[in-house]
Amino acid sequence: MKVSVTVNGSPVTAEVPDRTLLVHFVREEAGLTATNVGCDTSSCGACTVLLDGQSVKSCTVLAAQADGRAVTTVEGLAGPDGELHPVQRAFRQEHGLQCGFCTPGMVMAAVSLLAENPVPTEDEVRLGLEGNLCRCTGYHNIVRAILAASEEGAAGALTAIGAVHEEQVS
Amino acid sequence: MIPAAFSYKRAGSVGEALDLVAEHGEDAKFLAGGHSLLPLMKLRLAVPEVLVDIGRLGELSYVRADNGDIAVGALTSYHDLAGSSLLARELPLLACAASQVGDPQVRHRGTIGGSLAHADPAADLPAVILALDAVLVARGPSGVREIAAADFFVGLFESALEPGELLTEIRIPRPAAAGWSFQKFTKRAIDWAIVGVAVTGSRVALVNMGQQPVRASAVEQALAAGAAPRDAAALAADGTSPPDDLNGDARYRAHLARVLTARALAEAAARG
Numbered sequence: 009m010k011v012s013v014t015v016n017g018s019p020v021t022a023e024v025p026d027r028t029l030l031v032h033f034v035r036e037e038a039g040l041t042a043t044n045v046g047c048d049t050s051s052c053g054a055c056t057v058l059l060d061g062q063s064v065k066s067c068t069v070l071a072a073q074a075d076g077r078a079v080t081t082v083e084g085l086a087g088p089d090g091e092l093h094p095v096q097r098a099f100r101q102e103h104g105l106q107c108g109f110c111t112p113g114m115v116m117a118a119v120s121l122l123a124e125n126p127v128p129t130e131d132e133v134r135l136g137l138e139g140n141l142c143r144c145t146g147y148h149n150i151v152r153a154i155l156a157a158s159e160e161g162a163a164g165a166l167t168a169i170g171a172v173h174e175e176q177v178s
Numbered sequence: 179m180i181p182a183a184f185s186y187k188r189a190g191s192v193g194e195a196l197d198l199v200a201e202h203g204e205d206a207k208f209l210a211g212g213h214s215l216l217p218l219m220k221l222r223l224a225v226p227e228v229l230v231d232i233g234r235l236g237e238l239s240y241v242r243a244d245n246g247d248i249a250v251g252a253l254t255s256y257h258d259l260a261g262s263s264l265l266a267r268e269l270p271l272l273a274c275a276a277s278q279v280g281d282p283q284v285r286h287r288g289t290i291g292g293s294l295a296h297a298d299p300a301a302d303l304p305a306v307i308l309a310l311d312a313v314l315v316a317r318g319p320s321g322v323r324e325i326a327a328a329d330f331f332v333g334l335f336e337s338a339l340e341p342g343e344l345l346t347e348i349r350i351p352r353p354a355a356a357g358w359s360f361q362k363f364t365k366r367a368i369d370w371a372i373v374g375v376a377v378t379g380s381r382v383a384l385v386n387m388g389q390q391p392v393r394a395s396a397v398e399q400a401l402a403a404g405a406a407p408r409d410a411a412a413l414a415a416d417g418t419s420p421p422d423d424l425n426g427d428a429r430y431r432a433h434l435a436r437v438l439t440a441r442a443l444a445e446a447a448a449r450g
Contacts, residue, residue, distance in 0.1 A: 009186060026186035026229075048179050050217060051368060053283060062257070062286040068216050069287065072186045073209075073233060120282065138367035139281025 011071045015040065016084025024071055030064075031055045033071035034081055042082045042112045046141075053140030056113035056120075057081050063120030065139070082112040085119065094160040095119050095153070104153030106144035114140050118154045127158055181219035188231045192317060192346065195232045200319055200342050202228040208344060209233065210253055210292035213284050214301075238291070238346055241265055250348045252291025256280070259290060269350060271358040271378050275306045278360070281368045291345045294330070297337040297390065300370040302362065304331055305391040309376040309383035312350045318343035331390035355379030357450025359442035363434050365425065372425045373434040375414070377442040379450075387418040387435055394418075397439060407447060411440035 011028070012021040015038045022037040034057065035041050043066060046054030050068040057066045058080040066079075085093035095118050098104065105111045114137070121128065121136035128136065133154045134147075142150065189195035199206045205227035209215060212233070218224040232238070238253035241262045248269055250259070259265060260277035279285055279293075279302050293303045294314065307314075312327045319342050330338050339345060355378070362374035362385060374385030375394075380401045382394040396416035400409065415432035422428050 025183065027181045027183055029180060032180075048220070050213065050284065053281070056283055059286075063283045064286055065283045068213060070186065070209075070212065070216070070231075072188070073212065073231065075188075117282065120286075135367075136282055139283045 009072060009075075011037075011075045013038075013071070013074050013076075014078040016080055026070075026072060028071040029067055030057070030059075030069040030071050030074050030079070031066035033074070034066060034079065037071075038081075040081050040083050044109055044112060046109065046113070051141070052110070052113075053117060054110050054113040056116040056140065058116060058120060061120075061123065063117050063139075080116070080119075082115050085115070093119070095122065095157040098153040098157035098160065099150070102149050102153035102156055104146070104150040106142075106146045110140060110142045110144075114142065114150055118150075118157065121154065122158055126161075128154070130155060179220040181216065182222055182225045184219075184226055185228045186231065187228060189235065192232075192235060192237065192344065195230050195235070195344060196317060196319060196342065198228075198230045199344075202230075204341060206230055208295075210289045210295075211255065211287035212292075213280070213288040214292055214296040214298065232344070243268070244349070246352060248350045248352065250290060250350065252294075252345045252347060253289050254291075256285035256288050256290070257282070260285065268352055269310070271310065271353075271360055271376060272303075272306055272350070274358075275302050275360045275376065278302065278362065284368070290348060294348070295337055295339060295345050297331050297333075297335050298370075299331075299334065299388060299390050300386040301391075302360075302371060302374055302376075302385055305374060305383040305385040306360065306376045307348060307350075308391050308393060309378050309381045310350050310353065311381065312348050314345055315347040315349060316340075316343045317346050322346075324349075328393070334389045336390075353378045355450055357446035357448075359445035359449070361438040361442045361445070363438060369425075373420070373431050373438055375435065375438040375442040377439075377446045379446075382414070382439060382442070384414070384418065384435055384439075387415070387420045387431060389419070392418055394435075394439060397443075401443075407443035408440055411443055412436055414439035 020038045044054040046052035050065045055066045207226040209229045209231045238251040240251040256276040256279045265273035314325045359377045362371035371385045396413035397410045414435040420428045420431035
């Protein structure tokens with residue numbers, strides 16, 4: 009079937025088999041390979057992207073279910089001039105990554121978390137990350153990064169991304 | 179992993195969804211959030227030839243007060259249940275249980291109707307709905323019918339829905355007693371409950387203690403006869419047939435049921 013998804017603000021249209029998963033659409037049709045396939049069983053969260061602003065595990069969503077909607081991947085967070093999103097900046101400053109495999113999913117889960125709860129407690133951050141596994145067990149710095157991003161007002165930056173998408177979709 | 183090939187159809191209305199499934203018969207399945215069905219399809223444990231996507235039927239996503247009941251649309255996501263101010267006020271048991279299903283990503287996609295129709299005895303909401311004495315509304319080729327929660331879960335992954343019927347609404351009477359609790363025990367945050375307990379007033383239902391969610395009848399009868407909650411909770415595993423699996427054997431589950439029921443009754447009493 010023909011699937012059209014607005015990925016990071018740009019329309020991507022492709023003829024794909026009905027059974028195509030969103031993560032494969034993003035990697036192979038949109039050519040954006042930061043989103044990783046980790047466990048492939050909706051456990052690890054490495055494939056987390058935003059679908060209409062909400063975090064989802066793209067290994068458990070059909071591309072067809074995202075047809076006509078807006079998807080944001082980690083590649084879509086930085087500004088047009090390459091300026092990092094506050095969550096990305098915080099992950100770098102707090103060393104919120106080790107091997108980096110879970111990072112794109114962690115960052116997107118964090119962006120969704122802060123959009124819903126701009127000033128979370130540390131417990132709320134830990135609970136909000138229950139769908140994301142770090143195989144290096146580097147959770148402490150990830151949590152620190154998200155708390156730091158919260159202090160920087162990362163939620164405001166996300167709202168701006170959501171608004172851009174809505175404009176382009178409608 | 180990808181599912182076996184199937185044909186994807188998107189329904190624009192409940193009527194169209196029913197027509198599409200009627201057209202394709204037993205080869206077709208409804209797709210709501212897909213968080214029970216798609217994992218099964220990726221493992222090739224489910225191989226439908228046609229998926230009828232009902233995920234965009236906004237008319238089935240709501241929580242509202244209706245003639246003394248709370249009416250919940252079958253496509254309401256766990257996220258929306260957890261965030262509903264009406265549920266927080268009137269049915270906090272349902273909002274609280276929904277906020278503990280899976281993880282945030284799963285809660286954004288998974289729906290109450292999908293969970294109930296899937297009828298997994300390890301899922302949280304079937305037991306909650308059973309404790310709340312809800313009525314499930316289904317639409318099919320021959321019209322609308324109401325099914326009591328007590329009659330809905332008939333076996334392992336088996337509900338009372340007939341082929342071609344779509345669960346559209348869950349009607350929940352406002353609980354008479356204020357006390358409630360939801361307890362579950364998992365190894366990791368995102369896991370299914372090894373055992374769970376939902377309590378509202380003096381009604382008690384158990385997660386993962388048999389082929390389907392069950393009421394802890396022995397506990398309820400003891401409470402009705404005036405037993406102390408701690409003594410009643412000791413009967414939580416009576417009449418159940420919990421599974422043995424890699425997460426725990428039946429004896430361990432029976433023990434968990436007694437411990438969690440005692441905690442749930444104590445918490446419900448404190449809230450009531």
